[in-house]
Amino acid sequence: MIVPQLLLAALLLAALITQAVLPAYRVLIVVSAAGLAVLVARLYGTVVPGGLLGAVPWDVLIILVSLGALSSVLAESRLFDRLAVVATRISRGDPTRVTIVFAAVMYVVSGLVNNLTALLLVMPVQLVLFRLIGVERRYVAWSLGLMLVACNLGGAATPIGDFPAILMLGGGRMTFLDYLVRAGPTTALIFLVLLAAVIRMVRPAKHIPSDPLSTRISCTVIEAMHRRVLLRRRIAWPAAAILGLMFGAWTVLPADLGVTPELVCWLGGAATMLISPRVGEDVLRRRFDAEAVLFLLAMFIMVLAVRSSGLFETLARALVDTPLPIGLQLGLFLVLAGVATALFSAGPSMAALLEVADVLARELPGHVVYVGLALSVCAGSSCLLTAATSGPLAQALCERADLRDAQGEPIRFGFFEFLRVGLLSFVIIETGALGYAAWALYT
Template sequence: MQDVIIAIAIFAITYWFIITEIVHKATVALLGAVLMALFKILTQEEAFSYIDFNTIGLLIGMMIIVAITKKTGLFQYLAIKAAKLAEGDPLRILLSFAFVTAVSSALLDNVTTVLLMAPVTLLITDSLEIDPTPFLITQILASNIGGTATMIGDPPNIMIGSATDLGFVDFVVNLAPVVVVIFGVIILIIKKMYANQLKVSSEVKERIKDFDEHKVLQDKKLLVKSLFILGLTILGFAFHQFLELESAIVALAGAAILLFLSNLDPEQILEDIEWPTIFFFAALFVIVGGLEEVGVIEWVAHKVLGLTQGNLILMALLILWVSALASTVIDNIPFVATMIPLIQALAIADPSLQIEPLWWALALGACLGGNGSLVGASANVVVAGIAAKHNNSISFREYLKVGFPLMLIMMVISSIYIYLRYLI
């Protein structure tokens, strides 16, 4: 019983620090993981066994590929090209940027996408002399929506894919259809919201035509290599189950080959890896592993089964909405790290339970729920930080007014989708 109390205390205190952001979340998570070992909740071997190295490897591999690809200027090219195709019309630019962001987030990852798109967005809005806030908020929404569509688009999906037998194609087949619908609905709402606000003179529109998208392409040979390897990597994800390769091996293989072909200094590339995020993930796995080791996860699973009386519909909708609301308050990564073993425990407690719909409910709830507030997902925080550096701060309340209602709409659509597709 003492171990249970200690494990819960470490978990709760760690979460509190993560939520309040008093100390960097990676630092807190590492301390929490170490405390699990110091208090002998886990041995060193047990602690390492709980780390999902497939998730870690996949993240590192994709980060390397993206770090090399971004040196080509591809994202800036796409953004400027989209703005010119929109003929300088702010509303059309906003919508085209949203599309580019969503697609890029699905194929790479949403954090990297906004990291590269947001500065270009601010450049365009400065030229148009309009408030960048609608553009940036839309970009946040688009990145989280687009990232939901694939296994590699958003960290929660990476974690779910690694913890299950679900592959890249499974995510696309099961999540992409509803993501397309949600994206369409949200874009229509945003278009109506900002239609009157985003208007500029013809003279201002003409400025966009002066941008030369070709100038931002810094290394065309590297661009070809990057796109080729990225394409092969995504193809590898699609067939990784058939090839009997883990997704981490596919990502790391793509990263290693591109690093070799690029002939870039590996030290510089590895500096671009988000090492705090990597250690944050690893530490979270250990902390949640501590709860699992002392039986807390299993106990909660039995309580959930009792509460829902084993009703799959109630369970799926409960996971969807709890995930969404929780991800509005806290970063969705630690929440998903806790939920994965819980769903696995549900399957053990009731072997007849069809748990696949629960995974899709968790993915939709966590990824889309992150749109609910400015701290709900990593992409949100990144965009807010970039905006603040450019003296265009997005307030928590300002975002909440737009993001939270739209998140609720996303959840309603997701609820209908899950019910119609899996539960009837």
């Protein structure tokens, strides 16, 4: 089995590196690599015909599609637009408050719906506010960077917030409630520590002059711009109620009833579409994220092909057999998971890392391994702008806003502008992951 392990590992690694370097072609890259992986696995007899497709976690894809559709309907209700205006009102246009309030809003929202959808509708309001209050480069980098990290932490807080947690929920590795009560408080604490570090130590707004009149005018302008953007209550409240019922079903319904998380998502998504059939049909036809589904399907197939060679089992056993205490073995795995995610992004990394985590979970309590892994993946995806799912979108929105400093020079938000935010976030979140693992393992 050594030859197929080496070939499939090299193919997986090459695909991960290439899709990270050339994100514009990432779907084509992973689809092609998945086809080659299936061919290699078949030639060496590690899988039977149809075996890989049968092992694909279709439940995870159903959850992703259903939650994406629900997020799109909520966006059509203009709920996020109104939420951005409320955040502006609460912040009162003060630069420090703007940073805190918008980061907190994105943390909460990202735990409930697709963070890309929320970011697309909330961030433009924040950028207009930046232009009105007059900002400088350092402030924009830290404020937007903190908001992106808040998206990642919010996504890791609940089992439906982001792909890594959804993968655990769909795979049955943890129940909805078990993950929520363990990861939710931990990510909230990490978020508060990060927020305090940025506001108290970095102080991104310290060079922006305070002008109460200007801040009041800024808030008034924002509200005037969105005065005609009315909440479509006939869509918003029923959709929110359905989401609440889905939370209740995930939390209360016993597993032996047979109402699985993906079935709850499917029924909840369909009910949301039926609230307004015209909006629902438009979401399904024009806003269905086929790119994300195809990318993840190809990644699953490629990872499953590698697993069929026994490589992940070998790596996990090598880690477990090292002459280190079990706690240090887990810590080493979590640190490596964070670094791998920073290099290859959350989705591809999590799909491969879970195969190793499954073996470690035979030696350790499952929640210690899986929640620690989710936090480490969150740390890695917060380290570099290219690793964050919402990073390229935030960069594009900032470029379109054409922000300028007091000298009229354009303000950019790119890889190097985010780097300091990302490194600080990585250290704090990874420390939180290790701290959670140590606390959960030894208490």
